[in-house]
Amino acid sequence: MNQVFKALNDPTRRQILEMLRERDMNAGEIAECFQMTWPSISHHLDLLRKAGLVDSQKEGQFVWYSINTSVMEDLLKWMLQFTRKR
Amino acid sequence: MNQVFKALNDPTRRQILEMLRERDMNAGEIAECFQMTWPSISHHLDLLRKAGLVDSQKEGQFVWYSINTSVMEDLLKWMLQFTRKR
DNA sequence: AAAGTATTTAGACATTTGTCTAAATAATGC
DNA sequence: GCATTATTTAGACAAATGTCTAAATACTTT
DSSP, X not given: OHHHXXXXXXXXXXXXXXXXXXXXXXXXXXXXXXXXXXXXXXXXHHHHHHTXXXXXXXXXXXXXXXXXXXXXXXXXXXXXXXXXXX | OXXXXXXXXXXXXXXXXXXHHHSOEEHHHHHHTSSSOHHHHHHHHHHHHHTTSEEEEEXXXXXXXEEOHHHHHHHHXXXXXXXXXX
């Protein structure tokens, strides 16, 4: 869970998640959406993947990224404890 | 929203929130639950307060902290977008 | 096999973060 | 008013983080 919170604690990574919510994207497409070098984006994707928030799959020269909502659902459960009555 | 994610990105602060979910506590009570100096806990409480996740109220020499779930609900909304079908 | 495209790895560097100690502020009780 | 208790502020410091440039890896096309 620690890794999930860590991964979400960056605006670039959260934006990547929001983009992947719409459709799967390859690393290059993602990088082009930001004014940041490819290695930086690659690093962000790595953190998201390690946190289990995205999956990656190599297809030819491209690496496709997709969102993995199951971890997000775990986080949701953690958060729900605060909104329910004590 | 940035501040909220920042505040949640620390195990001590998350534990404080979980404790405050059960009951309001003063700063000293909270500090005693951790093997950490009071100034460190005070700093964590400050970040939680600035993120809007807790409220504080002075009463005599004590400062009472309580959880504020409205910000947590905003976060919940952000998160729900990922679990719903695209 | 050589050149080109897509992506990651390695290493450096400045900034941010979490913790500490020491000192300051504020309320209470003698 | 002085000592005691509760809490915060200030300042220092090591560790973690986000970004960059340069180089490496892997696949494709010629």
